[in-house]
Amino acid sequence: MNIGNKIKELRKQRGITQEQLADVIGVSFQAVSKWENNISLPDITLAPVLAGYFGVSLDDLFDYNLEKIKSEVLSIARKTVKYREKDQEEGRKIIEEGLKKFPNNDILLCNMLYLINYWKEPDKTIDIALRVIDVTKDNSTKYDALRFLAYAYKAKGDIGSARSALEQIPEIYFSRLSEMAYILSGEEKMKAAQTQKGVSLSNLIEMQSRVAECHIENGDMKVALKEYEKAIGILDLLEASQTWDSERKYFKKQISYIKEQL
Numbered sequence: 001m002n003i004g005n006k007i008k009e010l011r012k013q014r015g016i017t018q019e020q021l022a023d024v025i026g027v028s029f030q031a032v033s034k035w036e037n038n039i040s041l042p043d044i045t046l047a048p049v050l051a052g053y054f055g056v057s058l059d060d061l062f063d064y065n066l067e068k069i070k071s072e073v074l075s076i077a078r079k080t081v082k083y084r085e086k087d088q089e090e091g092r093k094i095i096e097e098g099l100k101k102f103p104n105n106d107i108l109l110c111n112m113l114y115l116i117n118y119w120k121e122p123d124k125t126i127d128i129a130l131r132v133i134d135v136t137k138d139n140s141t142k143y144d145a146l147r148f149l150a151y152a153y154k155a156k157g158d159i160g161s162a163r164s165a166l167e168q169i170p171e172i173y174f175s176r177l178s179e180m181a182y183i184l185s186g187e188e189k190m191k192a193a194q195t196q197k198g199v200s201l202s203n204l205i206e207m208q209s210r211v212a213e214c215h216i217e218n219g220d221m222k223v224a225l226k227e228y229e230k231a232i233g234i235l236d237l238l239e240a241s242q243t244w245d246s247e248r249k250y251f252k253k254q255i256s257y258i259k260e261q262l
Helices: 003-014 018-025 029-036 044-054 066-080 088-101 106-113 122-135 139-155 159-166 176-183 186-217 221-237 242-261
Strands: none
Touching: 003 018, 003 029, 003 044, 018 029, 018 044, 066 088, 066 106, 088 106, 106 122, 106 139, 122 139, 139 159, 176 186, 186 221, 186 242, 221 242
16 A cells, blocks of 8 residues: 555645644654655554545545456456466466465455365365455355365365355356346347356256266166267257367267276
8 A cells, every 4th residue: 555655645736745734633744754755654543534634535545446456356367267277386376476465355365266276285275265255245256165165175075064065055046147138138138148058058068977977876877878978969969169079078988988888
């Protein structure tokens, strides 16, 4: 916080000297000089007095711009997305630098969760997820952290704690995108519908795979085979793009494996 620079700026806008400001708020002009030169900070009890005298909010006095901070935080978070799969260590370094400037920021902490292998570092994942849950005021961020918390507990073999974390995530049977697709029209409707279609397809394919895994665990190999074949059929029917090639390859590999067992 550059409060010294802000005091100097406000004082000059008011057209008064350091001595005059000092007289008004009851301190020495040397104290004001030290503030403006960033040698020392005003006593916290003087903050409301200074804000009141200059006619600004405490946020303005401390040059605390929430929108600016949010924009900068999101910019840092976006830089790390490309490192989630290829170079998690580099992504973590970027987040750690951001946390030095914005300690305990929920968005940065939540993005850190995407850069940690919860199977290899479950305790670290749990620690960060709990910090996010403690500091965030945003429900979507909280639920994201709870999801990672559950995965980390599973990695530790603590299914009870994993279940407890999952139970704090509410069931949602509609999304903002789905409602926009229903209610709006034109380009907004199309964009929302296309995006929700992609999300729904991803969820459907993932659940097809999970159901197949359950059948394999139960020894129902023929039923599992049909589930994997259905998943490929869905992708082909919807003419899913090349971004689904890795899933197709996985399903075909599973199909080959099952056929070998039959």
